[in-house]
Amino acid sequence: MNDLTDKDVYWWRPLDDTELDTRGKILFAAYKEIHVNGFQSASLSNILARTGVTKGALYHHFPNKTALGYAVVDEVIARRIQMSFIEPLAHFEDPIEGFIELVQNAGDSFSMTDIELGCPLSVLAQEMASIDEGFRVRLIGIYEQWHQSIADVLTKARDNGLIIEAVEPYSMAVTIAAIMEGSLSASKVAQNLQKLYHCGCGLTQLLQLIRTSPGAR
Amino acid sequence: MNDLTDKDVYWWRPLDDTELDTRGKILFAAYKEIHVNGFQSASLSNILARTGVTKGALYHHFPNKTALGYAVVDEVIARRIQMSFIEPLAHFEDPIEGFIELVQNAGDSFSMTDIELGCPLSVLAQEMASIDEGFRVRLIGIYEQWHQSIADVLTKARDNGLIIEAVEPYSMAVTIAAIMEGSLSASKVAQNLQKLYHCGCGLTQLLQLIRTSPGAR
């Protein structure tokens, strides 16, 4: 239960069958350990035991536990958010239609591990934002990028007359992101996809309501 | 910075000036420690040092750390959510108007400590839901009660013709709750109220859009 399936890590594993180097092994094992236990309770011994790497190697590549945590945020989490939540936004033709499709397919694109463990960004943010400034600035950077990307999509849509004028793109973007994160959080506690579906309905309805054309169907 | 102000604890302190008993002191100190550091990293020694209570007293009232954590959820967190988010719902005359007012006043009703530390329910849920089943069932109980309360308000509003028929009350309730939680989460990472305001705008707009009367203003 504690280990990730192939589906969970396609975005991390190298495409060819080259082995990860030592640093990469440590980084990914640390990501998993932190995702499960949080940063503070993440045990270096666990990470080492699971990789077969020794403590000497770890402290050769990272000066201390905190630096390892920062590297996980910068190189693993940020990369995954980018691939899963930001890049897809650019490929929408009709942004609202695209969004609705993305939301309605969300159930498939999330693995059960994602539901069990929650969004790694959100989990880490909740734990560390008020404790360590280094984590906080890294995490707010990721959030800001995400919010801005959604806002850009909405701005374009409004300029093209696809959504009503009353919508303030950035506020709506933050709200949409909040729904997505809140839904994952609720689903994690429920340990099933029901809450995710409910939020999918609510978000879809919100998107329908801000469209200029009331959306056939 | 780590201690709570009077404004943060009005809901916990006894109304008269009677001292809290030993059990109450432990419980409240544990709540604070857990809110700041999370459950796993919460240190019993810290709790004891801050209260002046000794370890013998602690283990007289609670069999172990986990039981203490459960008691914090049952007796402190659940009570606060009840007072802050559930009970106010019952007193709305026009539910939509009431909601909008509640949301727009949210900036005032949240202290800066709430922003710094985040929603205690959400923080604990993110950390413990996938690790300990005892925490999970307690937390999902609180969430379910909250969602159902909002759904009841929406159902009543729909029956009275105040919101459009297309709204499915429970789904919308879960979505509204997700927005509230997601906004607090984002504000915590940003360490300011901006994100909270943006989500307030988005949520207000959503509420306006599901009203039958397009809402004078």
Added chain:
DNA sequence: TATAAAGCATACCGACTGGTATGGATGTAG
């Protein structure tokens, strides 16, 4: 006033934590 129970204090334990000191292997440049 005798007795039992509740409430609490002190001292201590083994397990585990992040971190370090040291030395050996391997690669690379001169």
Added chain:
DNA sequence: CTACATCCATACCAGTCGGTATGCTTTATA
């Protein structure tokens, strides 16, 4: 072949963790 840096393995450290064993004090009960 030498010299030096990179990379990593082993052993160890001081400190903290949650938890326990024991005994003293206070309160309720009879």
